[in-house]
Amino acid sequence: IEDIQLRLGIKKYLWQEVKLGLSGVLLISLIGFRASLPLISGYVNERGLENYIEGDWSSAQSNYERALSLNPDNAEAHYNLGRLYEDLQDFKKALTQYRLAAQGGLDAAYNELGRLYIQDKKYYQAASLLLQGLEIVQKGDAETQYALLKNLGWARLEQGRYADAETYLREAIEVEKTFEQTPAAAHCLLAQVMEKKAPDNALKEWEMCLGYADVRNPDEDTWFGMARKRIDAQDKSSESTK
Template sequence: MTDSRLQQAIKRYQTAVEQLKTTIDASTDPNHIIADAAQPNQPEEVKQQLTRTQILEVFTARDEVQAALADTMQTSGESLAAIAQLDKILKDNATAIATICETVDWQTSFNPPKEAWWWSLQPERKPYKFWDQLDWFWSAVSISSLTISLGLVGDISSRFLTGGPDTLGALAVSTQSILTLLTAGGALTLAGQEAYKSILKSRKIPERFWHEISAGFSLLLVIGLVGLRISLPQIAIQYNKWGFNNYKEGDWGSAEENYQRAIKLNPDDTLAHFRLGLLYEELQKLDLARTEYQIAAQDNIPDAINNLSRLYILNKNYPAATHLLQKSLADEQKLKLSAETKHALLKNLGWARLMQSDYPKAQAKLLEAIDLQQSAKVTNNIAAPHCLLAQVMEAQKDKKGAFKEWETCIQYADITSSTDEDSWVITAQKRLTEQENQK
């Protein structure tokens, strides 16, 4: 087959390219006069501007050249040289063409073959600044940031979802997950990258800044997640407050969930551990209560120390109780003990000494507790030292003194607030009855 068809195609291509170049040169000539719509009688050549129609003519002409090349058996060197020269002119004007049209849209509409490079013609990208040569670095920053973000999302989500999601937890987890997935999709998936490029193009952001912008979004995501991670202790405080309100209202199930969420968000929230210990003690889950008190006691919460010592006594671990109580009373100034807490510590130390059969020390601490409740006007658990002192006096064969203390024990006992006092009141009533029967 001759190359006559090819020659005709080249001629059409040449005409289209020359018209395109003439229009571009005229529009960039500083002496070129821009058309004024208010002056309709201007020369036609002055009004001429590069249009999409001209560009499409060039592209379709180049399609025809490619088709003719495929059908031509013999092609002269002159023809090939002419095509190469025209292609060079087209590529040299890629910047001007890119300002007029979006070739991506044309690729979608006409679906040209991959080898038709002119349909995806883009200006040659040259480094605009030194940092444009570091695109590999910005890509690495993006990937590293996304990896860190995914780790943070996993850590934060697991903390919020303890015991099942609530409204605040679900909102926090869904928001951070969506932002991370959107950012990761834009960086790691082909569809996400295309969508990301389309958004940047629509905002007319130069391509040379795309890597930096992507890295910036990834870093912002990391900073936001790190900020959320750092703020977890403050969020834990709010859960702690909600749990305490639930506890006071008798909603112990919700109280336990909120305390556990507070602890999961901030394992160092010793107040939440202490309050959860109180809840478990109310539920008679003494082993769980002891564990929570032990954690809170490590932060020197006096009430946690007192309650832990009491559980040690109930568990017959008297040496641990006395050691803990003596240390706390010795550190009174450091711990800043309130009168009520010191009173409870003295009472428990007297109780532990009683169970160790160390009656003189038991009596001394119980009398000290009674003196404190009178001098400091303590109103809580004032019957307990008298109930215990009565048992000490009984062990020392002081029946008269024991009888007096049993009477005081019954007088001030509040069996609704303490299971210990309930059992002691029963003992007191038996002793008083026995005393009356002996008269």
């Protein structure tokens, strides 16, 4: 620095002040750069999401990981990386990323954790997580609210708490009325609840399940098969009574 000051013709009695000034500028620059890291991380995460939608999962993973290296507290990036790991059938890593996203306060992450715990038959842990998610879900986020209610109804069904299951599933069905396309899951689950509580009321829900189920989804494919059996059995029963 002193050589530079000599070349610039700065008087020696000003050197200390110049050094202090340069140090201040450097410090401010570093603070500004550090403050911008979350913004840069958010941008890189968005690029990863675009890669994911385009089917370029390798680039998506690289961008999610880069976003997290810039800002380890980026809950959205943790969530997106968890979803990618789940698609890759690496459920252990998916759970880790969803947990980190939930710790960051992301309501959708509680839903994904709860759903994976249901699939792992850990119904009490699932219900606890889903209830936490419902406490923080943002108003107006109908999609996440629906998913939390539907999965909580599913957990209560598996626990044998049929009254609670019906309540949550009917709440989910109320939320789904705001959707352009009717999802099947809550109807498929409510049909199973009705079979336990009031079998005569199950057929309507099975018909909804059959009509809207997406067989590309493993759970809905299973429920689609159940709906088909129930409706076929009902049709045969009706024919035999004619």
